Amino acid sequence: MRVELTVNGTARSDDVEPRLLLVHYLRERCGLRAANVGCDTTSCGACTVLLDGKSVKSCTVLAVQAAGRSVTTAEGLGTPERLHPVQAAFRAEHGLQCGFCTPGMVMAAVGLLSEHPHPAQLTEAEVREGLEGNFCRCTGYHNIVRAVLSAAAQLDGAAS
Amino acid sequence: MIPAPFEYAAAGSSGEALDLLARYGEDAKLLAGGHSLVPMMKLRLAAPSALVDIGRAADLAGVREDDGELVIGAVTTHAEVAASRLVRSRAPLLAHAAARIGDPQIRHRGTIGGSLAHADPAADLPMALLALDGSVELRSPRGTRVVPGGEFFTGYFETALAPDELLTAVRIPAAAGIAWGYQKFVRRANDWAIVGVAACGGRIALANMGPTPLRATAAERALADGASAAEAAELAADGTEPGEDLHADRDYRRHLARVLTRRALEGQSG
Numbered sequence: 001m002r003v004e005l006t007v008n009g010t011a012r013s014d015d016v017e018p019r020l021l022l023v024h025y026l027r028e029r030c031g032l033r034a035a036n037v038g039c040d041t042t043s044c045g046a047c048t049v050l051l052d053g054k055s056v057k058s059c060t061v062l063a064v065q066a067a068g069r070s071v072t073t074a075e076g077l078g079t080p081e082r083l084h085p086v087q088a089a090f091r092a093e094h095g096l097q098c099g100f101c102t103p104g105m106v107m108a109a110v111g112l113l114s115e116h117p118h119p120a121q122l123t124e125a126e127v128r129e130g131l132e133g134n135f136c137r138c139t140g141y142h143n144i145v146r147a148v149l150s151a152a153a154q155l156d157g158a159a160s
Numbered sequence: 161m162i163p164a165p166f167e168y169a170a171a172g173s174s175g176e177a178l179d180l181l182a183r184y185g186e187d188a189k190l191l192a193g194g195h196s197l198v199p200m201m202k203l204r205l206a207a208p209s210a211l212v213d214i215g216r217a218a219d220l221a222g223v224r225e226d227d228g229e230l231v232i233g234a235v236t237t238h239a240e241v242a243a244s245r246l247v248r249s250r251a252p253l254l255a256h257a258a259a260r261i262g263d264p265q266i267r268h269r270g271t272i273g274g275s276l277a278h279a280d281p282a283a284d285l286p287m288a289l290l291a292l293d294g295s296v297e298l299r300s301p302r303g304t305r306v307v308p309g310g311e312f313f314t315g316y317f318e319t320a321l322a323p324d325e326l327l328t329a330v331r332i333p334a335a336a337g338i339a340w341g342y343q344k345f346v347r348r349a350n351d352w353a354i355v356g357v358a359a360c361g362g363r364i365a366l367a368n369m370g371p372t373p374l375r376a377t378a379a380e381r382a383l384a385d386g387a388s389a390a391e392a393a394e395l396a397a398d399g400t401e402p403g404e405d406l407h408a409d410r411d412y413r414r415h416l417a418r419v420l421t422r423r424a425l426e427g428q429s430g
Contacts, residue, residue, distance in 0.1 A: 018165075021202075024162075042266060043350070055265045057266070062191075065191075065213065067170070068216075130264060
């Protein structure tokens with residue numbers, strides 16, 4: 001069936017099978033490979049993208065459920081020359097090792113920070129809880145949390 | 161993992177959803193957030209012939225107050241329930257339970273109606289519905305009926321819903337200012353309860369202590385007769401036949417039910 005949606009700001013119209021998962025649509029039809037298929041069971045968060053600005057696990061959303069909505073993947077955040085503040089903070093704070101969880105972690109963090117009018121007020125505990133849906137098997141999370149707190153301070157500064 | 165093929169239709173309203181359900185017949189399933197159904201379809205534990213998507217049915221969304229009751233549309237997400245000022249002030253136990261489901265991404269998609277209709281005895285909202293003495297509104301071509309939570313859950317993942325019936329809303333009597341407690345014992349973050357207890361206004365509801373969410377009736381009677389929280393909690397597992405799995409055997413679940421009930425009755429929420 002025909003599905004019309006916006007992906008990273010670009011309007012798209014594609015014929016899809018109703019059973020096509022959003023993560024497969026993004027990777028195979030749109031050529032956007034940032035969202036990874038990790039556990040494939042709504043647990044690990046490696047496939048996290050934003051759907052109308054809210055973080056979701058794209059392995060558990062049908063592409064047809066995204067019809068009429070706006071999807072943002074890590075490719076839609078910034079460019080290598082001009083990183084999104086969350087991407088830049090992950091690099092500056094070394095918030096990754098193997099990198100497999102990183103696109104999902106970054107999208108979950110972007111979603112989390114966007115839900116708070118003053119992200120700089122987020123505590124470390126709130127950031128840890130806000131990233132509960134994303135697993136990292138390398139870092140032990142400390143640098144990821146540091147990166148998100150650093151991005152929160154920057155984004156808050158930029159907003160005010 | 162890829163679901164088996166199915167037909168798909170999106171309903172713009174509850175009326176349209178009922179028409180589509182009637183057209184597709186009893187092998188069709190309703191899809192809201194899809195966070196119980198889609199994982200089951202990916203594992204091929206469910207293979208409905210058609211999905212009727214009610215996720216965009218505007219008349220099924222939102223929270224309002226009606227004659228002292230909270231009325232929560234079936235497709236209201238867990239995140240919306242948890243953040244709702246109305247729910248937080250009138251039924252804080254429900255807001256807390258919704259905020260404890262899964263993780264942020266899951267709460268952005270999963271819905272209150274979907275969770276109740278899925279009827280997992282280990283889930284948060286079925287237990288919360290019983291603790292709050294809530295009910296569900298069910299609509300079919302034959303009309304609308306309101307079923308109390310205690311009659312809605314009929315078995316392991318089974319409810320009183322007929323194949324052509326749609327859960328349209330959840331009704332919760334306002335419980336502002338009434339003491340409550342909530343306990344959920346898990347080994348891993350984001351997991352379902354090994355045992356859960358929700359207590360509010362003299363009611364005690366248990367998760368994962370049987371094929372359906374249950375009321376701890378013996379403990380409730382003791383409380384009503386003046387027993388202390390600790391005394392009543394000793395009776396929390398009476399009459400239950402909990403299942404066994406790799407997390408817990410029957411005796412351990414009964415032990416957890418007693419400990420968690422005492423904590424819930426003391427107003428602790430975790």
